[in-house]
Amino acid sequence: MVGYKAKAKNQKEFNMNPIKIEVCCGTTCYMLGGAKLLNLEQQIPEAWKPYIDLCAIPCRQYCESNSSLGSAPFIIIDGQVYGNATEELVSEIVSEKLRQGGITLEGGAE
Amino acid sequence: MINGAERMRREMLIRVVRDFMCEPLESCQVQAENCAQQEQLANLTHSADTLTSSSAGLLPQTIDRIPLDIRPKESAPSRCCIYHDRAVIKYGLHAMMGFDYHDETDELAPLSGYLQNVLQSDTLPDVPLTVCEAGCNGCPDSRIHVTSNCQGCFARPCTFSCPKQAITVINQRATVDYSKCIKCGKCIQVCPFNAIVKTTVPCEEACPVGAIHKNEKGVAEIDFTKCIFCGKCFSKCPFGAVMERSHLLKVLSAIKKGKNVVAMIAPSAQPQFPGGLEKLFSAVIKAGFSSVMEVALGAEMTTQHEAKEFVEKMSEGQKLMTTSCCPAYVQLVKKHLPSFQQYVSTTPSPMKYAGQIVKEKEPNAVTVFIGPCIAKRYEAISADNIDFVLTFEELGAILAGMKIDVMSQEPAQLERPAVATARNFMKSCGVTDAVLNELAAEVKNPDDKEGFKLKTEFIDGIDKKTVPKLKMFAGPKSNVNFLEVMACCGGCINGPCSLVK
Numbered sequence: 139m140v141g142y143k144a145k146a147k148n149q150k151e152f153n154m155n156p157i158k159i160e161v162c163c164g165t166t167c168y169m170l171g172g173a174k175l176l177n178l179e180q181q182i183p184e185a186w187k188p189y190i191d192l193c194a195i196p197c198r199q200y201c202e203s204n205s206s207l208g209s210a211p212f213i214i215i216d217g218q219v220y221g222n223a224t225e226e227l228v229s230e231i232v233s234e235k236l237r238q239g240g241i242t243l244e245g246g247a248e
Numbered sequence: 249m250i251n252g253a254e255r256m257r258r259e260m261l262i263r264v265v266r267d268f269m270c271e272p273l274e275s276c277q278v279q280a281e282n283c284a285q286q287e288q289l290a291n292l293t294h295s296a297d298t299l300t301s302s303s304a305g306l307l308p309q310t311i312d313r314i315p316l317d318i319r320p321k322e323s324a325p326s327r328c329c330i331y332h333d334r335a336v337i338k339y340g341l342h343a344m345m346g347f348d349y350h351d352e353t354d355e356l357a358p359l360s361g362y363l364q365n366v367l368q369s370d371t372l373p374d375v376p377l378t379v380c381e382a383g384c385n386g387c388p389d390s391r392i393h394v395t396s397n398c399q400g401c402f403a404r405p406c407t408f409s410c411p412k413q414a415i416t417v418i419n420q421r422a423t424v425d426y427s428k429c430i431k432c433g434k435c436i437q438v439c440p441f442n443a444i445v446k447t448t449v450p451c452e453e454a455c456p457v458g459a460i461h462k463n464e465k466g467v468a469e470i471d472f473t474k475c476i477f478c479g480k481c482f483s484k485c486p487f488g489a490v491m492e493r494s495h496l497l498k499v500l501s502a503i504k505k506g507k508n509v510v511a512m513i514a515p516s517a518q519p520q521f522p523g524g525l526e527k528l529f530s531a532v533i534k535a536g537f538s539s540v541m542e543v544a545l546g547a548e549m550t551t552q553h554e555a556k557e558f559v560e561k562m563s564e565g566q567k568l569m570t571t572s573c574c575p576a577y578v579q580l581v582k583k584h585l586p587s588f589q590q591y592v593s594t595t596p597s598p599m600k601y602a603g604q605i606v607k608e609k610e611p612n613a614v615t616v617f618i619g620p621c622i623a624k625r626y627e628a629i630s631a632d633n634i635d636f637v638l639t640f641e642e643l644g645a646i647l648a649g650m651k652i653d654v655m656s657q658e659p660a661q662l663e664r665p666a667v668a669t670a671r672n673f674m675k676s677c678g679v680t681d682a683v684l685n686e687l688a689a690e691v692k693n694p695d696d697k698e699g700f701k702l703k704t705e706f707i708d709g710i711d712k713k714t715v716p717k718l719k720m721f722a723g724p725k726s727n728v729n730f731l732e733v734m735a736c737c738g739g740c741i742n743g744p745c746s747l748v749k
Contacts, residue, residue, distance in 0.1 A: 163522050163653075163655045164648075164653050164655075165531075165644060165647040165648040165651075165652060165653060165654055166262060166648040168521070168522060168644070168648075168654075168747075169258050169262070169641075169644040169645065169648050169747060170250065170255055170258055170259065171250045171255065173522075173747060173748045174748075176522060194522075194655070196653050196655060196656045197651070197653050199651075202651075209259075
């Protein structure tokens with residue numbers, strides 16, 4: 139994820155709500171690979187930070203429901219739950235959302 | 249990031265704990281979503297042997313289903329097919345119950361039968377590792393291999409760099425004469441096309457003492473007369489074929505019976521769980537342990553005794569003393585360099601002191617050491633004050649399986665927090681620092697420590713070169729007199745069974 143350069147075409151045009159990223163820090167998520175996601179703050183590029191609202195949430199039992207959500211670790215981005223979350227997945231979703239919001243990325247991210 | 253083998257193992261452990269600890273009737277109310285399935289199982293429980301079901305929760309009914317649950321019919325297999333995956337998970341459960349791969353005599357015997365045996369017996373596994381033959385890939389022998397990237401160049405640095413003249417160029421392609429090749433890898437470094445590779449057997453490559461080898465059937469086998477239980481094969485095998493023979497069920501069973509189970513948590517726990525030690529301690533109490541203690545308190549005693557022993561030994565004229573808290577290193581000296589034994593400190597490890605503190609206070613306590621280490625399991629067999637050993641992975645599984653969120657716990661009040669130097673035993677150099685600190689406090693003038701000049705050194709991670717290195721430290725040219733040895737690179741925090749590396 140390092141090496142991205144996000145740049146708003148025109149800062150005034152940007153009027154989307156910040157992207158809300160919630161990282162589950164329940165023990166199951168933590169054990170099955172979520173430990174690294176908790177450090178997401180240090181890993182997202184500086185330029186993204188104004189557009190991102192990152193927080194850790196306690197277990198919401200996604201890991202226990204046998205639904206199609208996938209398996210731990212879970213991450214919730216703008217209310218949408220993603221299973222088998224990785225840093226790459228977060229990076230992909232966020233850059234897509236930023237693009238839709240009119241923010242172009244430079245530096246070979248896409 | 250965790251890898252697939254770790255993930256499968258952890259998923260298995262979480263399921264085991266969840267089913268073991270749940271009460272058949274309560275579980276229906278708690279898990280509304282899974283109600284239909286749970287009810288079915290609860291009915292089964294009542295019709296089945298009620299004695300086992302009450303002491304082992306739903307596990308006797310579900311254990312044979314775990315491989316199927318982890319690899320259901322339509323899922324993508326990791327190996328050739330889901331059936332192979334399931335077989336490996338089955339033997340993983342075997343090892344989790346404490347069995348050796350070769351303990352299985354009848355392949356049709358269900359896991360629930362083994363579960364019953366293990367709950368009724370009092371014996372613990374004699375060695376902490378086993379190799380699952382069904383899981384072992386029988387990786388191709390380690391050798392130097394010239395790939396099709398070879399361009400048959402004019403310079404041919406490979407032929408010139410080879411110390412044994414094992415490479416010749418035939419038909420525009422470098423060819424290795426395996427009767428001469430010593431696998432030194434010099435050709436790999438010089439090839440301008442990166443055309444030469446070395447295939448390796450990961451477990452053999454990782455083992456610092458040559459204790460794991462492929463047998464005549466082509467599957468890996470551990471020679472326990474050589475093994476030092478460092479766990480490097482366990483973490484390096486990409487097929488997850490090296491398995492731990494665990495004490496998990498014994499501990500869970502003791503908790504369920506309401507015994508006075510005391511968790512003794514190694515200093516390296518601190519970076520392993522979110523929220524810090526105090527929250528972790530609350531979570532451990534919630535999981536049913538009657539009390540928690542920091543092994544760092546034992547480390548304080550180790551520091552004091554080791555500093556004292558060091559001063560004594562130096563004044564007796566001994567040239568070198570090494571630490572003794574890493575059990576894999578202790579085994580290394582015992583099995584591979586007995587002449588070095590005289591230099592190893594005789595001070596007991598922090599775990600042993602911690603066990604002693606607990607048992608002195610509460611003689612009936614069941615002491616459980618929880619750490620990142622496989623060799624500790626072996627050390628505990630000969631330690632009187634340690635009943636069981638769990639790993640951080642298993643502790644994580646206990647918390648996850650019992651749905652205990654570490655982050656949302658109230659921080660526990662510690663009776664007396666251990667000093668920082670003792671907590672630092674988890675890192676390489678931590679022991680040295682603690683002992684030096686102690687020495688500085690004891691001896692007023694640091695330049696005159698009863699006639700000897702302090703020179704410290706440390707070995708960070710045991711590898712194939714460690715034994716010759718140790719010999720060098722014992723030799724006449726070395727002026728080092730305090731040596732710290734840690735089997736894992738970086739210290740215990742990078743132990744084979746740690747959650748976060």
